Amino acid sequence: MMTNSKNNTKPKIVVCLGSSCFARGNDEIICVIEEYLLKNNYCDEVDLEISGSLCQECCADGPNVLVNGTIYNHADPCVLPDILKNLLPERNNIQNHNNNSQEQ
Numbered sequence: 001m002m003t004n005s006k007n008n009t010k011p012k013i014v015v016c017l018g019s020s021c022f023a024r025g026n027d028e029i030i031c032v033i034e035e036y037l038l039k040n041n042y043c044d045e046v047d048l049e050i051s052g053s054l055c056q057e058c059c060a061d062g063p064n065v066l067v068n069g070t071i072y073n074h075a076d077p078c079v080l081p082d083i084l085k086n087l088l089p090e091r092n093n094i095q096n097h098n099n100n101s102q103e104q
C-alpha cells in the first residue's frame with residue numbers, strides 16, 4: 001500500500017461537491033480521478049473523499065480539489081492527470097514498458 005512516509009496515512013484527495021464547485025465542473029473532475037485510480041490500480045490505496053462540506057469561502061475560485069492538503073483552485077480536468085501523476089505514478093506505463101522490453 002502506498003502511504004505518506006511522514007505519518008503512514010493514505011494519500012488523500014478531497015473533491016468539493018458544494019453547489020458552486022459542482023456547477024463549475026467538479027462532477028467531471030471526479031470522473032477523471034476515478035478513471036486514473038482505476039486505470040492504475042490505486043483504488044484501495046487512496047482515500048478519495050467526495051464532500052459537499054469542503055466549501056471554505058473559496059467558491060469563486062472553484063472548482064476546488066484538495067490533494068494531500070494542497071488546494072487546487074480552478075481545477076481543470078485536462079491538468080488534473082498531471083497532478084495525479086506527481087502523487088501517484090502511472091503503473092500501467094511501467095508495466096507496458098517492461099513488457100515491451102522483454103519482447104525485444
Ligand code: FES
Binds near residue numbers: 016
Ligand atoms: S462550493 Fe466548493 S468551495 Fe464552495
